[in-house]
Amino acid sequence: MAETDLNKTLQMSFAEDQEEISVADRMAAEALIVDVDGFEGPLDLLLTLSRTQKVDLRKISVLELAKQYLDFVERAKRLRLELAADYLVMAAWLAFLKSRLLLPPDPTEEGPSGEELAAHLAFQLERLQAMRDAAAKLMARDRLGRDFFARGVPETVERVRKVTFTATLMDLMQGYARLRTRDEFRPFILDRESVFTMEEALERMRGLIGYAGAWTNILSYLPVGWENDPKKRRSATAATFAASLELAKEGKVFIRQSETFAPIEVRKRDGRDE
Amino acid sequence: MSDNINMSEPDVEAVRDAPQQEESLFEAPPIAEQERMCEAILFASTEPVSVKEMNNRMPHGCDAAEALVHLRKRYEGRGVSVVKIGDAWAMRTAPDLGFLMQKETVETRKLSRAAVETLAIIAYHQPVTRAEIEEIRGVSVSRGTVDQLLEMEWIRFGRRKMTPGRPVTFVVTPQFLDHFGLSSPRDLPGLKELRAAGLLENRPPPGTIPLGLNSDEEEDGMVIDDGQPELFEE
Amino acid sequence: MSDNINMSEPDVEAVRDAPQQEESLFEAPPIAEQERMCEAILFASTEPVSVKEMNNRMPHGCDAAEALVHLRKRYEGRGVSVVKIGDAWAMRTAPDLGFLMQKETVETRKLSRAAVETLAIIAYHQPVTRAEIEEIRGVSVSRGTVDQLLEMEWIRFGRRKMTPGRPVTFVVTPQFLDHFGLSSPRDLPGLKELRAAGLLENRPPPGTIPLGLNSDEEEDGMVIDDGQPELFEE
Numbered sequence: 183m184a185e186t187d188l189n190k191t192l193q194m195s196f197a198e199d200q201e202e203i204s205v206a207d208r209m210a211a212e213a214l215i216v217d218v219d220g221f222e223g224p225l226d227l228l229l230t231l232s233r234t235q236k237v238d239l240r241k242i243s244v245l246e247l248a249k250q251y252l253d254f255v256e257r258a259k260r261l262r263l264e265l266a267a268d269y270l271v272m273a274a275w276l277a278f279l280k281s282r283l284l285l286p287p288d289p290t291e292e293g294p295s296g297e298e299l300a301a302h303l304a305f306q307l308e309r310l311q312a313m314r315d316a317a318a319k320l321m322a323r324d325r326l327g328r329d330f331f332a333r334g335v336p337e338t339v340e341r342v343r344k345v346t347f348t349a350t351l352m353d354l355m356q357g358y359a360r361l362r363t364r365d366e367f368r369p370f371i372l373d374r375e376s377v378f379t380m381e382e383a384l385e386r387m388r389g390l391i392g393y394a395g396a397w398t399n400i401l402s403y404l405p406v407g408w409e410n411d412p413k414k415r416r417s418a419t420a421a422t423f424a425a426s427l428e429l430a431k432e433g434k435v436f437i438r439q440s441e442t443f444a445p446i447e448v449r450k451r452d453g454r455d456e
Numbered sequence: 457m458s459d460n461i462n463m464s465e466p467d468v469e470a471v472r473d474a475p476q477q478e479e480s481l482f483e484a485p486p487i488a489e490q491e492r493m494c495e496a497i498l499f500a501s502t503e504p505v506s507v508k509e510m511n512n513r514m515p516h517g518c519d520a521a522e523a524l525v526h527l528r529k530r531y532e533g534r535g536v537s538v539v540k541i542g543d544a545w546a547m548r549t550a551p552d553l554g555f556l557m558q559k560e561t562v563e564t565r566k567l568s569r570a571a572v573e574t575l576a577i578i579a580y581h582q583p584v585t586r587a588e589i590e591e592i593r594g595v596s597v598s599r600g601t602v603d604q605l606l607e608m609e610w611i612r613f614g615r616r617k618m619t620p621g622r623p624v625t626f627v628v629t630p631q632f633l634d635h636f637g638l639s640s641p642r643d644l645p646g647l648k649e650l651r652a653a654g655l656l657e658n659r660p661p662p663g664t665i666p667l668g669l670n671s672d673e674e675e676d677g678m679v680i681d682d683g684q685p686e687l688f689e690e
Numbered sequence: 691m692s693d694n695i696n697m698s699e700p701d702v703e704a705v706r707d708a709p710q711q712e713e714s715l716f717e718a719p720p721i722a723e724q725e726r727m728c729e730a731i732l733f734a735s736t737e738p739v740s741v742k743e744m745n746n747r748m749p750h751g752c753d754a755a756e757a758l759v760h761l762r763k764r765y766e767g768r769g770v771s772v773v774k775i776g777d778a779w780a781m782r783t784a785p786d787l788g789f790l791m792q793k794e795t796v797e798t799r800k801l802s803r804a805a806v807e808t809l810a811i812i813a814y815h816q817p818v819t820r821a822e823i824e825e826i827r828g829v830s831v832s833r834g835t836v837d838q839l840l841e842m843e844w845i846r847f848g849r850r851k852m853t854p855g856r857p858v859t860f861v862v863t864p865q866f867l868d869h870f871g872l873s874s875p876r877d878l879p880g881l882k883e884l885r886a887a888g889l890l891e892n893r894p895p896p897g898t899i900p901l902g903l904n905s906d907e908e909e910d911g912m913v914i915d916d917g918q919p920e921l922f923e924e
Contacts, residue, residue, distance in 0.1 A: 222804065225828025268829075294896030302895050309826060312889045317810035319879040324785035326869045327796040331500035331783040334794060337549065337734035339747075342558045347608060349567040349575070351636045357569065358576035359650045361592055389652065393645065395637070493790055495769030496783040499733075500794045513790050535729030553730040556747050 224272035227251065229307050239308040244300035245283050248276040279303070352390070352398050360406055376413040378405065383421035384428055391435055397447040400426050400437075484517025491523045491530070494545075498527075504544030571601050575610060579632070579641055583614035583625030602626070610635065718751030725757045725764070728779075732761075738778030738868060774873045776864045785871065799842075805835045809844060813866070813878055814890060817848035817859030822892065836860070844869065 221227045231250045232242050255273040282296030324330055387403055400422050401409075408418040426448050429435040439446045484490070493514050497505055510520035524545055528538040531547075539548050549557070567575070574597055577589050589597050605611045614627035628641055638644065718724070727748050731739055744754035758779055762772040770781050783791065801809070808831055811823050823831050839845045848861035862875060872878065884890050 222827065223829035298896040302893070305893060306826075306828070308887075309889045310828065312884055312887070313807060313811050313814065313826060316814055316878070316880055316884065317806045320810055320813065320870060321801075321806055323870045323872075323879070324788070325798075326782070326871065327794075327798060329785045329788035330871060331496070331788075331791050331794050332736040333733060333781065334500045334502040335546075336736040337557050339735075340558045342560045344560050344562045346562060346564050347567045347571070347604065348564050348635075349572050351638075353567065353572050354576045354579065354636065355645060355650060357572040358580055361573055361577065361594075362650075492767075492769035492784065493787060496787040497769075497790055499770045499781070500783050500791050502794070513793075533726075535726035535731075536733045547733070549730040549734050550726065553727060556727055556731050557734060559743075559747060 224251075224269050225306065225310060227254070227269070228272075228303075229310055232307055239304060239311055242304055242307065244303055245280060247303075248280045248283075251276050252280070350396055350398055350402075352393055352402055355393065356402065356406075363406065376411065376417055378408060378414070378418040378421045380421045380424045380428070383418070383425035387422065387425045387429055388434075391429060391448070391450050394435070394448060394450050395452060397438065397449045399445040399447055401445065403448075484519070485515060487519075487523060487526065490514065490518045490520070491526045493518070494520055494523045494527050495547075498538065498545060498547045501546070504541045504546040506544045510545075568601070570595075570598070571604055574601050575605055575628075575632075578605075578611050578626045579628050579644055582627040582641060583617070584627075585617055585623040585625050587623060589626075718753070719749060721753075721757060721760065724748065724752045724754070725760045727752065728754055728757045728761050732772065732779055732781045735780070738775045738780040738864065740778040742777075744779075773871070775868045776874060778864065780868065782871070799838075801838070802835065804829075804832065805838055808835050809839055809862075809866075812839075812845050812860045813862045813875060814881065814884060815892075816861040816875065817851070819851055819857040819859050821857060823860075825895075 221230065228247060228251055231254065232239065232247055234250070235242055235246065237243075252273055255269055258269075279296060279299050283300060287295060326332065382405075383403075386405060390403060401419065403422050403426075404415065404418045408414045423446065426435065426437055426446070429448070430437045433451060435448045435450050437446060437448050485493075494510060497510055497513060507520045507524070510524075511518060514520060524538065531538050535550050535553055536547055537550055539546055570593075573593055574589055577592050578584055581588065581592070586597055586602070602611075608631075609629055610632040611626045612629050614625035616622040616624055633639065633641070719727075728744060731744055731747060741754050741758070744758075745752060748754060758772065762774075765772045765781075768784070769787055770783055773780055773782050788795075804827075807827060808823055811826050812818055815822065815826070820831055820836070836845075842865075843863055844866040845860050846863050848859035850856040850858050866872075867874065875881075881890075
């Protein structure tokens, strides 16, 4: 709202000042009559002002442009308008630029020359204009849903899940061993506490690891009968893990885990690792 | 892309607004063009379109019915066909290509314990009959388990046993050996090695009563508690 | 209609129909058949489909990329065309027939001038940071503008720039290309001329110029808090 007022006032003040000048100039000034969008900042204003020069943006007179801008801001200020900081910053900078362009270069002065600064401003204006033209071209293209269309009745693609099963040699051996021992052993619960020591785990792993040429979940090394009871399983898992670390330390195995809570896998170190 | 004949709206309007003009001035587009129009309409429509509606949408003088005959012919044998649904027309993918509307995702799962054990028995004892497998496992072998292994091509039927009933036997396949990195079934570690490896370490002292512990692995609960000596000793 | 070669069970069919046997068993279907398949897949989808996905869905040994070349040619000048969008392909009605489709037209939200310009800058300068967009437009980019473009899925975050603060960049999406009928960002209108004129260069200002509002790029690139409201809200 405040912005719109500002615009309107700017236009009015500008239009008033143009009263006494020629029709051609008035026409040019009308380029400044802003549409509802208003100016989008100092650069936008500069670009609009530059159009009154009716030349290629590359050949624009930055000096003239700076003068126009400063006049504009001056008029706005005369109306005791609270001009946005951006516009004032730009005004100050353009005033500085103007002085640099007008005065002979001071060799003791540091920084870029007035010409360099002016060239860059011209470049910025040209670039902004180019982007606006490009945007217009883009929006004028044939567009999906307006000029060309996609299939009206898409067919759903059914997701078919195919499950393949796999097993490792270790699974096979353990499965067989389980069968061959089953009839003969008693549940551990009867003659053992629910504690599986690391020494036991280590001894067991040492015997088994020779067969772990492929990555194998350490849980598959749990002793028979320790997999189901949560207490025993915990103890056996911890011991087996500790034993795996020990074996890794000895350089006999590699351990890996793809992410937090993912299965921990081991495989023996063998010829391919040497 | 847009170098086709431009049929932008003003023309249409003109035709619509001036129905009594000289015919030559607003001649209907050539039939090939009408065919293109029908094609685009059918493609983009969310539901089948009647000839009447097509004619309404197309420039004055068009004959959608005729254009459709050409269009339908053009799509004969293609991956898409022009079909009539009641009074209306639509385009559909060719029925024989329905299988393309599926996206397959492959998921790898661990073989069930029952399947692993069955497989192990076949590997260690081949050729082995179903009855023998059941005897070793102590539970009946479900048909699903055997079928699964057959389907995976890890086992196949061997020759029949020369015993009463001439039962079929199962043996492992080259694919099985390949998967497990074995050059022959004899490469499977023997019981002695299994024991040395600690897999059979938990032998209780002889004479204790076996408790069977197999409650967790029966797939169909048919316990054959045979208590018989094992058939296949090393 | 369904007198086409049935491809739903290639193996079975091949065995049944072809005494040439083994070899043909897993051979890829003829290219004409592959073309039909690509046609059906593209036809059935509103979204562009990547060559990779087509190959995944088609029988083993198919070469969708090759089949698509044939298919595209076949649809040249038709009411529907086969278009390439980035790495993917789609079927779209010919743009000159848009007038037939008033019924299907979807009202797109009107974009503000700021949004249109921001979109163009991202398209032509991508990957581009927020600071660079602001430098070009001379005003700060409002969060709403970027959010709107992100929500429309016309832009997305690109990788961070290897400059101090590692600001995020914006790039356009395949949806953007699809919407504007572009095969790749290289096809943007006037891109070559703009590049030749040096207008797509990131030319650093000599000394300090207050045009870019020198708003420091925030770590996540989304928040600019330079304490300055936009001067002229659209």
